[in-house]
Amino acid sequence: MLGKTYPGQDCSAARALELVGERWTLLLLRDAMFRNYVRYSQFSESLGIATNVLARRLDGLVASGLMEARVTGPRADHREYHLTQKGLEMKPIIMALTAWGDKWLGPGPVVFRHSHDGGLVTLEPRCSQCREPVDVGDIGVQRRAVDAR
Numbered sequence: 748m749l750g751k752t753y754p755g756q757d758c759s760a761a762r763a764l765e766l767v768g769e770r771w772t773l774l775l776l777r778d779a780m781f782r783n784y785v786r787y788s789q790f791s792e793s794l795g796i797a798t799n800v801l802a803r804r805l806d807g808l809v810a811s812g813l814m815e816a817r818v819t820g821p822r823a824d825h826r827e828y829h830l831t832q833k834g835l836e837m838k839p840i841i842m843a844l845t846a847w848g849d850k851w852l853g854p855g856p857v858v859f860r861h862s863h864d865g866g867l868v869t870l871e872p873r874c875s876q877c878r879e880p881v882d883v884g885d886i887g888v889q890r891r892a893v894d895a896r
Contacts, residue, residue: 766811767837771796771804776834777841779814781857785827813837843870 778784778793805828808814813834816826859868872881
């Protein structure tokens with residue numbers, strides 16, 4: 748069984764995977780982002796996930812700061828799970844996975860639309876300097892400059 752951490756990796760992608768690399772976690776985020784689910788019962792019905800796994804994943808999302816739990820009734824176990832800004836900013840990741848799946852595995856049931864005008868929303872790599880689209884084959888990597896504080 749694979750571990751949950753990547754201690755030998757000096758990599759932001761590896762650190763992000765420590766938080767969201769388990770499949771149920773990404774699906775929970777998807778449901779919160781695009782279906783506006785906030786209740787345990789909604790996530791459970793949507794995913795058919797075992798209750799102990801669901802509880803652990805939601806607790807993990809809260810602990811990592813991607814969601815916050817809000818008590819909604821007289822009992823502390825009546826909670827809603829809301830995305831934080833940190834969690835909401837995972838939206839392009841879900842969109843990119845969906846676009847890749849649509850292209851290489853077959854179109855899924857959704858497209859992403861701008862809530863203001865209904866236009867299609869796409870993700871496209873662009874150069875910050877010339878603002879032109881960049882082909883994925885032309886994207887390289889370079890070590891980040893060390894901050895000399």
